[in-house]
Amino acid sequence: MSSWYKKFSSQPHQPFFTNGILFFTLFMLLFFLSYSNILDLDLNLLTYHAYSLIFVVFIQFFLGFLFVVFPKFLMQSEIEVQEYMNQFHIYFIGSIGIFISIIFFPKFVFLFQILLLFAQVLSFKLLYSIHKKSIMQDKTDTKWVLISFAAGLVSHLLFIVSQFDFSSSYLVSRIAINSGFYLFLFMIIFTISQRMIPFFTRVMAPEYIINKTPKLLDILCLLLILKVFLLSFDNPKLNLIADIPLFIFISKELIRWKLPIFQMPPIVWILHLGLFWIPIAFLISIIEGIMVFINPEFFFEKAVIHTLAIGYFVTVLIGFGTRVILGHSGRKIQTDNFSIIIFISVQILAFFRIFTSISSNLNLNYTLLIDVTALLLVATLIIWSSRYVVILVENEKKVEEKPKWKA
Numbered sequence: 001m002s003s004w005y006k007k008f009s010s011q012p013h014q015p016f017f018t019n020g021i022l023f024f025t026l027f028m029l030l031f032f033l034s035y036s037n038i039l040d041l042d043l044n045l046l047t048y049h050a051y052s053l054i055f056v057v058f059i060q061f062f063l064g065f066l067f068v069v070f071p072k073f074l075m076q077s078e079i080e081v082q083e084y085m086n087q088f089h090i091y092f093i094g095s096i097g098i099f100i101s102i103i104f105f106p107k108f109v110f111l112f113q114i115l116l117l118f119a120q121v122l123s124f125k126l127l128y129s130i131h132k133k134s135i136m137q138d139k140t141d142t143k144w145v146l147i148s149f150a151a152g153l154v155s156h157l158l159f160i161v162s163q164f165d166f167s168s169s170y171l172v173s174r175i176a177i178n179s180g181f182y183l184f185l186f187m188i189i190f191t192i193s194q195r196m197i198p199f200f201t202r203v204m205a206p207e208y209i210i211n212k213t214p215k216l217l218d219i220l221c222l223l224l225i226l227k228v229f230l231l232s233f234d235n236p237k238l239n240l241i242a243d244i245p246l247f248i249f250i251s252k253e254l255i256r257w258k259l260p261i262f263q264m265p266p267i268v269w270i271l272h273l274g275l276f277w278i279p280i281a282f283l284i285s286i287i288e289g290i291m292v293f294i295n296p297e298f299f300f301e302k303a304v305i306h307t308l309a310i311g312y313f314v315t316v317l318i319g320f321g322t323r324v325i326l327g328h329s330g331r332k333i334q335t336d337n338f339s340i341i342i343f344i345s346v347q348i349l350a351f352f353r354i355f356t357s358i359s360s361n362l363n364l365n366y367t368l369l370i371d372v373t374a375l376l377l378v379a380t381l382i383i384w385s386s387r388y389v390v391i392l393v394e395n396e397k398k399v400e401e402k403p404k405w406k407a
Contacts, residue, residue, distance in 0.1 A: 004395050009081055013324050014392040015088045016064025020057055020317075021385050023095045025378055027052040030102065032374040035367065042106045047173065053309065054180045055116060055156050056095050061317050062188055063091075063123055065324060066145065069196070070127055073142050074134035083126065090119040110163055117156045124149045144191045144217045152184030171232065178231045181305060182224045185313070190278075191217060193316060197271045198257065200323070204268055205260055213253055223249065236300075240289040247282040254279065266335040270343040271319040277311030277350065284354065301366075303357035310377070311350035318346060318384060325388045342384050349376055 008014055031049050033039040041048075067084050071077060097112030127149065131142045159176035162169045194217070198210040213219070227242035254275055261272045285304040326333045335343075356369040 004393075007395065008393060009085050009088075011328055012067035012079060012084045013064040013328060015085065016060050016067065016091075017321060017325070018389060018392050019088065019092055019095065020061035020064065021381060021389050023052075023060070023099065024057045025381050025385075026099055027057060028374055028378050028381075030099065032371055032378070035374070036371050039103070041102060043102055043109065047177070048102055048109075050177050050181070051159060052098065054177070054185050055113075055120075055152075055159070056098060058185055058189075058313060058317070059120070059152070060091055060095075061321070062192065065192065065320055066127065066188075068324065068328070069192075070130055070142060070145070073195075074130055074136055074139065076130050076134055079126065079130075087119055087122050087126070090115060090122070094119060110160055113156075113160050113163075117153070117160065120149075120153055120156060124153060140217070141191055141195045144221070145188055147221070148184055148187035148191060151187070152180060155180035155184050174234070175228070175232055178228045181308075182228050183221070186308065187217075187221060187224065189313060189316060190220065192320075193271070193275060196320070197259075197268075197275065200268050200271065201259060201264065204264055208260060211256055211258065213256065216253065219249065220246075236285075236289045236292045238289075239285055243282050243285040243289060247279055247286060250282065251279045266340050266343060267319070267323055267333060271316060273343075273347060274312050274315035274319060277307060277315065280311065281307040299358070299360055301357040301360075303354050306353045306357060307350060310346065310353050314377075315343070315346050315350075318342065322384075322388055325391050329391050331391075338387060342380065345380055349373070349380065352376070 008018075027049070030039070031045070034041045034045045067079055071079060094112045094116035097115065098109055101109040101112060124146070127142075128146055131139060131146060134142075155176045158172055159180065162173035162176055194212065198208075198212070202208045202210060223242060223246050227239065227246065230238045230242050259272045259275075261269050264272065281304050284300070284307055288300040288304070291298045291300070322335070322339060323333055352369075353373050356366065356373050359369050360366040
């Protein structure tokens with residue numbers, strides 16, 4: 001057991017990826033059981049579905065990645081095992097505490113939320129200390145990760161506050177979820193994406209020239225702040241003010257990058273595909289705003305958020321996760337038919353979730369389709385884990401030497 005734990009904790013992505021996939025599966029199953037009325041929950045299901053994915057699940061996946069690459073970005077020494085494992089234990093206790101409390105002890109959920117917020121403060125302090133110590137001149141990307149993380153801390157605190165009964169609690173809850181999704185999670189994932197995806201592309205195609213808009217992250221963040229502000233009015237018409245410039249800006253940016261999608265192996269082109277879900281999501285939001293003028297009764301549910309969550313977040317998560325797990329276990333970074341099928345399945349699932357969002361307008365069984373989507377996502381996660389997460393928890397290291405690379 002001692003040797004297993006030593007191996008399991010030897011690299012930060014191993015415990016954090018494992019935690020992420022475990023609680024992603026558990027919270028999605030909880031959503032399915034509650035939405036199907038198999039399990040009766042006292043708490044607001046949709047609220048805690050959003051909360052758990054933003055502040056419990058996705059952030060742990062990308063912390064595992066950040067704890068690996070942040071020191072590399074800034075030319076600093078690796079994070080000490082004890083430091084990130086202490087945080088991992090807090091994240092695990094907080095995550096399992098929230099999961100159990102939602103089912104059995106709803107009044108105690110906020111205690112574990114506070115514990116998770118504390119863990120995220122520790123993560124921010126750790127990343128900030130690495131950023132501050134670095135003498136590198138260009139620290140733009142790490143600066144924006146920290147800004148996004150700080151926005152997440154504020155959003156998380158607002159969500160906890162919104163659980164108390166007061167006149168504006170619903171509005172505060174909406175602001176917390178929207179800012180947590182766009183200014184925290186989306187901004188962190190996009191900041192990593194715009195750094196790593198062109199880099200991975202250049203590794204495979206040395207002639208590729210990375211061509212990004214100056215102040216890319218500054219402009220994007222301002223537009224997302226505008227979007228979060230407009231979302232607080234709960235009026236799709238107003239969202240057009242932010243969605244149209246977001247769609248144009250990101251579409252032009254991806255065209256400017258000239259990613260050689262068809263020349264790349266699957267381990268890279270899946271990341272390219274993930275990026276293109278971003279303009280698709282904002283295009284859907286534009287259509288939703290326009291439909292208010294044409295047919296106000298047409299219901300889009302949460303099509304935009306789920307397009308980003310499944311199409312972009314999950315695609316990038318699986319793409320990055322596969323690459324990191326293979327590379328840091330000493331295996332060859334390549335994909336076989338199994339991996340390609342998983343990649344394509346996620347894209348099909350994203351389209352299916354969009355269809356599900358509008359299915360009630362077609363007199364279809366919306367609840368059944370939601371259940372099917374949730375189960376398919378859980379199945380996809382389990383199948384992917386059966387190949388890759390087992391590498392994280394296996395007892396013997398295939399290769400002792402850690403890979404060396406710069407980003």
